[in-house]
Amino acid sequence: MSWRRALKDTARSGIAVEKKRLEPLIAVRGAAGLAIVIALSLWLFGPAAAASSAFGAFQAAIATFQRSWRPRPELAIASGTSLAVSTFLGYLTISKEPLFLALLVVWAFAAGMSWAAGPTIGLIASSNVAIMLVTVTLPTSVAQAAGHAAMMIVGGLVQAALIVLFPVRRWGAHRDALADALAAEADYARRLRHDPVASFDPQPLMEARNAAAVTPRQARRRPAELHGARGIAERIRPVLASLADPAMGVPAEGPARDRVRELLASAAALLDAAAHAIRHGEPVSTPPAALATFRTPDTGSILTGAPYRAMTRLNTLLQDVVETAGGAPQESALQGGAPKGRGELRDQPQPTRTRPRTAPHHPPRRRPTFLALIPKALKAMRSELHRGSPITRHATRVSAVAATGYILGTWLPLGHGYWAPLTSVMVMRPDFSQTYSRAVARLAGTVIGVAVATGVVQAATPGTLQSGTLAVASAALMYLLMRTGQFATQACIAAYVVFLLGMGGEEWTQTVPERVLLTLMGGFLAMLAYAVYPAWETPRLRTRLADWLAAQGPYAAAVFGSYADPSASNAPDVRGALLTARTARAAWHAAVARATAEPVRHRGLSRTAADDAEDALAQLGRVAMLLEAHLPERGATPVPPAARFADALRESTHKGAKAIRERRVPTWDAVREALDAWETEDTDKVLRNTATLVLDTLTELSEALDTAVPPMTLDGTAPEKPDGPRNPKDSATR
Structure with missing residues (x-):
């Protein structure tokens, strides 16, 4: 510009x-x-x-x-x-x-x-x-x-x-943050009806998480409806994506897709009702038509496998969020849940129910008092006290x-x-x-x-x-x-x-x-x-992109690791990696917004390359989120190839982030080899196909950056152009 x-x-x-x-x-x-x-x-x-x-x-x-x-x-x-x-x-x-x-x-x-x-x-x-x-x-x-x-x-x-x-x-800003998160998920559910691979901006969920951290004084006075609903909302998002995405088993058209659209519309209506109740401090007024959709008897005969499991989890989570928002008098409307399906699905374990209003599953996130904030502020200032810091x-x-x-x-x-x-x-x-x-x-x-x-x-x-x-x-x-x-x-x-x-x-x-x-x-x-004496953001875009990749890769690896060893308690690892990836994503988007207004030329990362790389990393996060919606219960059968794939993914994304910072095209040979070894074994096809989508998104990232670097890499050799499909969305809909 x-x-x-x-x-x-x-x-x-x-x-x-x-x-x-x-x-x-x-x-x-x-x-x-x-x-x-x-x-x-x-x-x-x-x-x-x-x-x-x-x-x-x-x-x-x-x-x-x-x-x-x-x-x-x-x-x-x-x-x-x-x-x-x-x-x-x-x-x-x-x-x-x-x-x-x-x-x-x-x-x-x-x-x-x-x-x-x-x-x-x-x-x-x-x-x-x-x-x-x-x-x-x-x-x-x-x-x-x-x-x-x-x-x-x-x-x-x-x-x-x-x-x-x-x-x-009182508590108006906190109510608005939580209500905005639920309303954003309601909008996401509606968009998924027409675009099964629609994107979702997690910023409202991040704002709700920030609002959920309270001081000891606030924790004693926080309204009951602000307890627990944010955690439920976090679990709803991947379930919505898993229910809608064709890669998880529902055809692009047909009776199953029609039923999924009905379920998504009803979920959106219930989420909107909960958001309105939390925003205004009123009881939840649940729409009867939305409730009836989840009680339809033939759902179990139309949806099977992963889509059916996603539907039952969504039903349970919606009941929890309605109760948390203040809908206890109407809890019987959803409590019947969805009917059981056929075969092995009759004995599928149901998700653990939560009652946040009476006994929160997790203690509230603590915010330091103002005096305790002083050392933290000084530490943050000291960490920025170096020559290259914009601060x-x-x-x-x-x-x-x-x-x-x-x-x-x-x-x-x-x-x-x-x-x-x-x-x-x-x-x-x-x-x-x-x-x-x-x-x-x-x-x-x-x-x-x-x-x-x-x-x-x-x-x-x-x-x-x-x-x-x-x-x-x-x-x-x-x-x-x-x-x-x-x-x-x-x-x-x-x-x-x-x-x-x-x-x-x-x-x-x-x-x-x-x-x-x-x-x-x-x-x-x-x-x-x-x-x-400027502090331009444009030259630092490559570093921000590398930071996002370095955070997104471990998140996807943590999800695959949960399938490799279901007996271990991997949920905290997945959650921590997800929060780190969200922070890196927010930093990238803020940097792009600042760079867009700056009167400087790009240095090795054009606007087109940045947009394509952003799409690739967003797809990587979406694919990992689909698997997160179906994390295995303890006692499930381990999938050893998932461990090898997770290790290769973690190491390759770390090296790929370093390559991006050094203006080189990252390669994914280790990930491709782990996937090739996986395909020779008879394991869960959904999990293996999802691993294929992960490799596709990484390939798309390399192709996007291939147009943004000089013809020769830093070591003087020509960058190797990876093979593979260009668009992971195409693989998701095959």
Whole structure:
């Protein structure tokens, strides 16, 4: 992508306004906390202290809006306290400019490194540095600085108290995460009716897993319907895929396929009902037609083998998820289950039933307390502290730009020189697209916000109380529109600061003209810093792809290993490998999204090659998932060739990942040899055919990368072109 197009796209995304669900009650609560702090500070200490403390309450409320599963009161207190510490330390050094500049560099670098611990911590730390540049100018003595810092802490405490006393949709984010996961699986079931090998994005399941980790305090108060349903949803997904995929035994057309379509439609309806109940905290209203589909007597005579086992497991899992979501009064509707089939299927063991509402099968996932999070955050920052890390590059850019902006702002005869470094710190992010889009949004929003606020001040000449009221109104509007985009947010923030400084005694003529110019300079410095010292994602795409292969291979190997030794407890190994593969997949997709917006050429991995390689690895994960739906019970007959195949797959994918990083085409001779040896033995044909699909997907990966490397490999030899079918989907439907 050219620089011209990249700048155009980022500018467009920066000023875009998205349609999002507004949360007016939460906005009113945040504005109420801000109003309480301003009124209390005005009454006790005067306008200057009120302006300083208002920043603490304002930032504390913003922190509670961030995408985090941690209790909101903790975020508010942490934000107010950290801002108080930053302000007090800044005031102690502000009288000696070299010392303050050194503190600013250290604080900005630490804020940049804090993004390694997560976006919420990174945003709070960056905001603290930016707001500190303003608040250190308000006190006039050390005692006043301590008082202002104390009031900032009070601001965080007030916001936390309001969250506790006036909860708005308590556990709402956790309910939405779990409901979104179930709704995504319902949509997946519907798509499988028309496309038996449809893809599934596991991101909703990952979000639900993140939401399921709770602190000890949350674990004692979590609603019953949030227990257990996520684990059941995880088990439903592979069963749905196994029921629909032709490779598992159901023909592409015919009575069996028609019955599978009916079962998938009914499963989607039941999952949607459970999602709606969890989202709104209501009893499940199960559709009678969906229930009747699973009670149809002739299902056992139409489906046999693996499809029948998938149907019975799906029936049991759906009953569990309905009960967990709050459908106990209707449990008899599904409890009858599907009828028994013919022959050996009459004695098939049924899956173990769970009752998550009364006795969870697994203890809740624990989230560390805020104090316990500090060592983990420091460890994450330390692990990123090396030359090639994008986080370290971001921290270096932030500290350099903050110092440069402060020096230029102080040197220029504009006054209020802190606006330049404030803008730079607020807009800079570890990736290109967010930095540039936020810079454009801040500039445009600042012009609009300052113009509107200036017009109001000129027309009405408000006093202290009126300015405070206008500041609270601007903050309330910002809280309301925060999720709609950066443009509206920055406009409201600009108006808020103008009114708040006006309440502190500064005339609008002292802030508006220079703020626009210095904001422009700060945004330009931020954009220039990324262009001069970038951290492009495009050159690292090969590494991300190799990481995904290195994680996807062990997952598939763990599944085959479960068939090789059913007596061992392999389920935890499969689960752990699956979570690692999902994390690598998410990292790949995030990297591709960032690389797409970057104005740099690819280096050895074109967009077409990346798309084809992504499809191949996604197919590898789907094939492994089909087998995961039918993991053998303990006591089942071992399949020794599966062990050899699993070992070859694990070793070959490890070597293949290394080859990708070194710009070579991976080869799969060991996997092919293990499969050839397997075909000479009389074992489970479904398992063996699935192994063939695995080799097909690996071959497709090599063919995709064969177009993305130089004609000669690093060792000077021509890469060997593997044989095999191009598309594993073709093999799945033969």
